[in-house]
Amino acid sequence: MSNRAAGSAPAAVSVRNLRVGFGAAEPVVRGVSFSIAPGECLAIVGESGSGKSVTARSMLGLAGANAHVSADRLELDGQSVLDLNDRAWRARRGKDVGLVLQDALVSLDPLRPIGREIADSLRLHTSLGAAARARRVLELLDAVGLPSPELQVRKLAGQLSGGERQRALIAAAIAVNPPLLIADEPTTALDVTVQAQILELLEQITNGGTAVLLISHDLAVVSRIAHRVAVMHEGRLVETGRTEQVLWSPREDPTRRMVAAIPADKPRGTRLTPTDRAGTPDRPGTSTAIPAPIPGTSSVVLEAIGLSKSFRRPDGSRQCAVDDVSFELHRGSTLGIVGESGSGKTTTARLLLALQAPEQGEVRVFGRPWSAAPEKTRRALRASIGAIYQDALGSFDPRWSVADILADALGVRHQRRALQADTRLTSLLDEVGLAASALQRRPLELSGGQRQRVGIARALAGRPDILICDEPVSSLDVSVQAQVLDLLDDVQRERGLSLVFISHDLGVIHHVSDQVAVMRAGHIVERGPASRVFAAPQHPYSAQLFAALPRLSL
Amino acid sequence: MQAELLTGADHSGRPRHPGLVDGAAGLLALFLLVAAIAPQFLAPGDPLAIHPLAAFQPPNLTHGFGTDESGRDIYTRVVHGTRYSLVIGFAATAIGLGLGVILGTLAGTLGRVVDFTVNRFLEVLFAFPGLLLALLFIVIFGPGVATATIAVGLSTAPGYARIIRAQLITVRSAAFVEAATVLGRTRWQILLRHILPNTLAPLFVLGTLGIGQAIVWAATLSYLGLGAAPPAAEWGAMLSAGRTYITSAWWMSFFPGLFIVLTAVTATVLGRSIDRRMRHL
Numbered sequence: 165m166s167n168r169a170a171g172s173a174p175a176a177v178s179v180r181n182l183r184v185g186f187g188a189a190e191p192v193v194r195g196v197s198f199s200i201a202p203g204e205c206l207a208i209v210g211e212s213g214s215g216k217s218v219t220a221r222s223m224l225g226l227a228g229a230n231a232h233v234s235a236d237r238l239e240l241d242g243q244s245v246l247d248l249n250d251r252a253w254r255a256r257r258g259k260d261v262g263l264v265l266q267d268a269l270v271s272l273d274p275l276r277p278i279g280r281e282i283a284d285s286l287r288l289h290t291s292l293g294a295a296a297r298a299r300r301v302l303e304l305l306d307a308v309g310l311p312s313p314e315l316q317v318r319k320l321a322g323q324l325s326g327g328e329r330q331r332a333l334i335a336a337a338i339a340v341n342p343p344l345l346i347a348d349e350p351t352t353a354l355d356v357t358v359q360a361q362i363l364e365l366l367e368q369i370t371n372g373g374t375a376v377l378l379i380s381h382d383l384a385v386v387s388r389i390a391h392r393v394a395v396m397h398e399g400r401l402v403e404t405g406r407t408e409q410v411l412w413s414p415r416e417d418p419t420r421r422m423v424a425a426i427p428a429d430k431p432r433g434t435r436l437t438p439t440d441r442a443g444t445p446d447r448p449g450t451s452t453a454i455p456a457p458i459p460g461t462s463s464v465v466l467e468a469i470g471l472s473k474s475f476r477r478p479d480g481s482r483q484c485a486v487d488d489v490s491f492e493l494h495r496g497s498t499l500g501i502v503g504e505s506g507s508g509k510t511t512t513a514r515l516l517l518a519l520q521a522p523e524q525g526e527v528r529v530f531g532r533p534w535s536a537a538p539e540k541t542r543r544a545l546r547a548s549i550g551a552i553y554q555d556a557l558g559s560f561d562p563r564w565s566v567a568d569i570l571a572d573a574l575g576v577r578h579q580r581r582a583l584q585a586d587t588r589l590t591s592l593l594d595e596v597g598l599a600a601s602a603l604q605r606r607p608l609e610l611s612g613g614q615r616q617r618v619g620i621a622r623a624l625a626g627r628p629d630i631l632i633c634d635e636p637v638s639s640l641d642v643s644v645q646a647q648v649l650d651l652l653d654d655v656q657r658e659r660g661l662s663l664v665f666i667s668h669d670l671g672v673i674h675h676v677s678d679q680v681a682v683m684r685a686g687h688i689v690e691r692g693p694a695s696r697v698f699a700a701p702q703h704p705y706s707a708q709l710f711a712a713l714p715r716l717s718l
Numbered sequence: 719m720q721a722e723l724l725t726g727a728d729h730s731g732r733p734r735h736p737g738l739v740d741g742a743a744g745l746l747a748l749f750l751l752v753a754a755i756a757p758q759f760l761a762p763g764d765p766l767a768i769h770p771l772a773a774f775q776p777p778n779l780t781h782g783f784g785t786d787e788s789g790r791d792i793y794t795r796v797v798h799g800t801r802y803s804l805v806i807g808f809a810a811t812a813i814g815l816g817l818g819v820i821l822g823t824l825a826g827t828l829g830r831v832v833d834f835t836v837n838r839f840l841e842v843l844f845a846f847p848g849l850l851l852a853l854l855f856i857v858i859f860g861p862g863v864a865t866a867t868i869a870v871g872l873s874t875a876p877g878y879a880r881i882i883r884a885q886l887i888t889v890r891s892a893a894f895v896e897a898a899t900v901l902g903r904t905r906w907q908i909l910l911r912h913i914l915p916n917t918l919a920p921l922f923v924l925g926t927l928g929i930g931q932a933i934v935w936a937a938t939l940s941y942l943g944l945g946a947a948p949p950a951a952e953w954g955a956m957l958s959a960g961r962t963y964i965t966s967a968w969w970m971s972f973f974p975g976l977f978i979v980l981t982a983v984t985a986t987v988l989g990r991s992i993d994r995r996m997r998h999l
Contacts, residue, residue: 573901
């Protein structure tokens with residue numbers, strides 16, 4: 165891509181003591197220094213709110229209209245960009261520094277073909293004619309690995325898949341060979357196999373001599389391509405060093421917490437967060453205590469038999485979302501269902517919750533008909549099946565406070581004031597690690613992790629035997645994800661729950677599951693004990709999927 | 719639009735001084751409320767008393783807003799006319815909202831056939847300008863305050879019905895409704911505890927905004943001689959009476975007009991202010 169020589173050239177970006185604040189509030193970036201040489205990849209990792217995105221945006225003069233940016237030095241390609249005005253910044257963006265964002269669907273204009281989007285920076289920053297630009301666009305699309313570029317240039321962003329969009333966005337960002345490429349969570353919205361391909365592409369770009377600043381909350385992702393890692397915490401870089409050194413022997417607490425929070429390769433039962441409650445020590449390798457089977461009953465609590473469900477496409481044809489899916493959930497165990505987006509995981513969850521009826525097959529609960537029973541009969545059993553959703557906020561009535569939500573789930577009717585003192589509510593909150601003061605809050609005022617805790621509390625209110633968790637931690641930070649996973653593990657042990665845990669995240673599934681089902685295009689391609697499936701996948705798709713899983717190995 | 723211009727909103731839609739504007743609107747609302755409930759408290763005179771000798775006086779110390787062709791005090795008449803305007807505004811909005819709720823709920827809950835029928839009916843209503851619809855109604859039932867009120871209510875109903883239907887459909891498919899099903903709630907419980915409150919709460923704001931519009935419409939009808947009849951102290955009717963003398967006695971039309979605008983703006987500003995507050999809850 166670029167044939168810039170590494171080493172002798174000045175650093176692509178050099179920052180000393182960068183401070184960024186908004187209005188009168190405490191600065192969010194408080195004295196950050198780093199530099200990236202050509203052909204080097206530096207990753208800034210940190211939780212959301214640590215200031216990593218603001219740092220990246222300051223390199224583009226995009227920190228925000230009311231941001232105060234100050235630094236002892238802020239140089240791009242050897243030239244100071246500290247006090248540039250808007251006009252001067254526009255001349256540099258795209259030319260000296262390219263940007264790739266998390267969500268390519270939002271970053272690309274939905275009404276313009278991607279070819280024109282990519283040609284934009286060529287038009288602005290080069291003197292190429294229209295024909296030369298068109299040729300260069302094709303070269304770029306080819307370089308980022310989009311198959312048959314001639315066909316792709318005319319497509320709109322909405323007609324491409326997530327991975328293709330991300331490639332197109334990268335092509336636009338590197339169009340004029342900027343010495344620095346900033347990638348802000350470039351793979352967070354992508355499936356694991358696509359993520360692996362995008363990371364590979366970024367690695368190629370780095371090897372071509374471009375300096376890459378990678379922003380991510382996911383240590384496993386950065387460990388694959390970053391040469392150096394800088395850990396950001398509360399606006400400061402607490403630890404900077406070579407990737408393997410930072411990840412394998414972290415010296416600072418924030419780094420240690422982040423490394424510990426990665427669920428992949430941590431056996432079931434290992435805690436991902438420092439123990440915050442007495443009496444919950446590490447139980448590596450142990451499965452949950454499965455209650456002794458009641459004589460004369462089966463240990464199968466939930467059973468899917470040959471489930472099929474299809475949807476009508478806009479053109480009238482039918483698309484199979486779930487096809488002949490069968491599995492069993494045993495008492496006290498966790499069944500992990502893993503698959504990429506569109507594999508039918510969520511439809512499966514909806515069938516299990518009887519929110520939709522299967523076209524073929526049936527769901528049985530405690531050996532009794534569930535999907536085939538009328539809703540009236542089901543209602544009596546509904547309390548024993550709880551659900552936890554990805555979008556916890558959306559699953560709460562926006563008009564209700566936490567107290568209202570929990571009181572409703574518990575079937576308590578009270579005046580609002582009396583609810584604050586109700587021990588049933590406070591003990592439920594205590595079980596999910598929230599203080600009683602949360603009762604008066606509305607979910608909107610809570611953080612993502614706290615919302616999911618309320619969601620878990622609501623699911624537990626009916627004293628369920630089974631929990632269906634659909635991507636319960638997908639929208640959470642790694643460290644918050646770790647806390648929620650630990651919480652789910654705790655309540656499962658304490659209450660002897662059986663879990664169906666659905667996720668696209670192999671690392672999470674590996675960590676939580678006793679049994680695993682791998683889904684692809686509506687089918688279960690492989691099913692078995694987690695230890696066996698992960699160690700020796702039988703189906704080529706599972707093998708490919710697991711190979712793409714970012715791990716902390718180098 | 720009016721409100722945006724007058725509250726000095728920047729293009730982001732946020733007024734620069736929300737407190738100040740809301741305060742002024744609140745004071746005006748208070749004045750209008752007192753004028754509607756106890757007009758003699760603000761203007762002790764008789765709005766219909768004539769003094770032919772004092773006709774066509776421009777605004778002065780005894781007659782702050784001047785007098786009309788029969789020597790009636792315009793200030794007194796404007797204050798006493800508040801009740802008409804507010805009652806018509808509230809009643810018309812209530813009629814419009816009520817009809818809108820009924821039609822919208824029918825369309826949003828009773829399945830495709832009802833939805834289709836109600837929608838086509840609403841589209842027919844939409845095809846007529848609101849004022850024309852109101853005129854049609856008055857032609858059939860004769861002019862007067864009551865008919866004007868109902869006419870204005872009728873012509874605003876289709877808009878409300880549309881909004882309610884859309885809101886119902888959005889709320890019905892919301893994740894929290896599904897979550898309530900998973901908790902084992904019946905359809906009726908879900909309808910009463912989740913769907914209806916979440917559909918109807920935004921209507922309160924919509925209604926406040928609608929009152930301003932209804933007042934303007936009612937005044938329009940009176941101005942056209944189809945609402946309150948002279949010599950009743952109604953703002954639209956007063957405007958109409960002043961029209962004849964507009965070149966010589968501007969105050970006869972100016973002050974009733976000013977109050978129509980102020981009332982409409984006050985209702986709109988308060989509606990927006992309530993809306994803002996509810997959003998930030």
